[in-house]
Amino acid sequence: MVRGFRQGLLDVGYVEGRDVVIEWRSAGGDYDRVPKLAAELVQRKVDVIVVDGTVATRAAKRATSTIPTVMALVADPVGSGLVASLGHPGGNVTGLTIMTTDLSAKRLQLVKEMLPRVSRVALLRNPDTPYHPTVTEELKAAAPALSIELILVSARTPDQFATAFSAASRAHAQALYVIDDAFFSAEADMLLRLAANARLPLIYAPREFVNKGSLMFYGANLEDLCRRAAGYVVNILKGASPSDLPVEQPTQYQLIVNLKTAKALGITIPESILLRADEVIR
Numbered sequence: 001m002v003r004g005f006r007q008g009l010l011d012v013g014y015v016e017g018r019d020v021v022i023e024w025r026s027a028g029g030d031y032d033r034v035p036k037l038a039a040e041l042v043q044r045k046v047d048v049i050v051v052d053g054t055v056a057t058r059a060a061k062r063a064t065s066t067i068p069t070v071m072a073l074v075a076d077p078v079g080s081g082l083v084a085s086l087g088h089p090g091g092n093v094t095g096l097t098i099m100t101t102d103l104s105a106k107r108l109q110l111v112k113e114m115l116p117r118v119s120r121v122a123l124l125r126n127p128d129t130p131y132h133p134t135v136t137e138e139l140k141a142a143a144p145a146l147s148i149e150l151i152l153v154s155a156r157t158p159d160q161f162a163t164a165f166s167a168a169s170r171a172h173a174q175a176l177y178v179i180d181d182a183f184f185s186a187e188a189d190m191l192l193r194l195a196a197n198a199r200l201p202l203i204y205a206p207r208e209f210v211n212k213g214s215l216m217f218y219g220a221n222l223e224d225l226c227r228r229a230a231g232y233v234v235n236i237l238k239g240a241s242p243s244d245l246p247v248e249q250p251t252q253y254q255l256i257v258n259l260k261t262a263k264a265l266g267i268t269i270p271e272s273i274l275l276r277a278d279e280v281i282r
Contacts (some may be wrong), residue, residue, distance in 0.1 A: 006277040011227070019161075027056070027183060031128060054080050057093065058130065071095030076101045087245075094242040098180075100205070104217070110255070114145045118148065121151065124178045128156050151171040161190060165195075203216050206222070211258045216258070218254070257277045260282060
């Protein structure tokens with residue numbers, strides 16, 4: 001994603017260190033650190049703040065109403081109250097949405113197509129993440145038509161993962177669907193290890209997860225979104241107002257299947273999925 005953002009700047013002739021200085025900050029998935037990092041950037045009097053995720057965008061919006069803020073990867077900007085509308089964001093926040101709430105049902109449909117015998121899916125969510133209730137309701141609405149029973153489990157800290165997996169095991173879950181979350185991404189190795197030990201196929205959106213061992217990725221091309229976020233930054237630096245720049249949706253989607261993981265779990269992926277996949281990890 002960093003590579004995509006830098007490439008977006010290069011596409012319009014902006015070179016880091018020559019034309020722009022980037023103040024990089026990362027909370028490492030620790031939401032408690034986000035407000036302090038946002039306040040630091042405001043104190044530095046940066047010209048634009050670029051944010052990844054709903055929590056970071058909310059923190060930046062609380063920290064400043066004047067510094068333009070560009071959302072690179074936000075799940076549900078309207079539903080989370082970050083912008084008034086996609087077409088007319090208003091205020092100092094604009095950028096791109098990854099359409100998580102809209103894509104959730106499609107991912108569950110792909111899980112059923114990939115694993116036709118699955119009837120019980122554990123849904124891992126973080127109670128501290130603003131859009132997770134919306135995604136949960138979307139999935140609860142979609143599940144009956146797919147003959148899937150959702151088992152809701154939660155974790156807001158790493159030491160709660162074991163409890164969540166125990167609950168999924170007691171409910172005889174046959175797969176684990178993880179809702180997008182910066183905290184979950186930061187704990188990728190632990191989640192994947194627990195899923196492998198439980199022999200649970202894990203479905204999670206971020207691309208790096210499928211490379212590391214989750215069964216499937218379906219979603220927006222995040223590198224492309226970050227590349228496009230750089231275009232917002234340049235437009236703002238040239239004088240555009242964020243309130244006048246519509247929030248854009250993904251234009252590139254990817255379906256990636258990890259066949260190595262499938263074989264390790266004894267799963268046969270249907271040919272219909274493999275033929276549609278943009279990439280198969282063998």
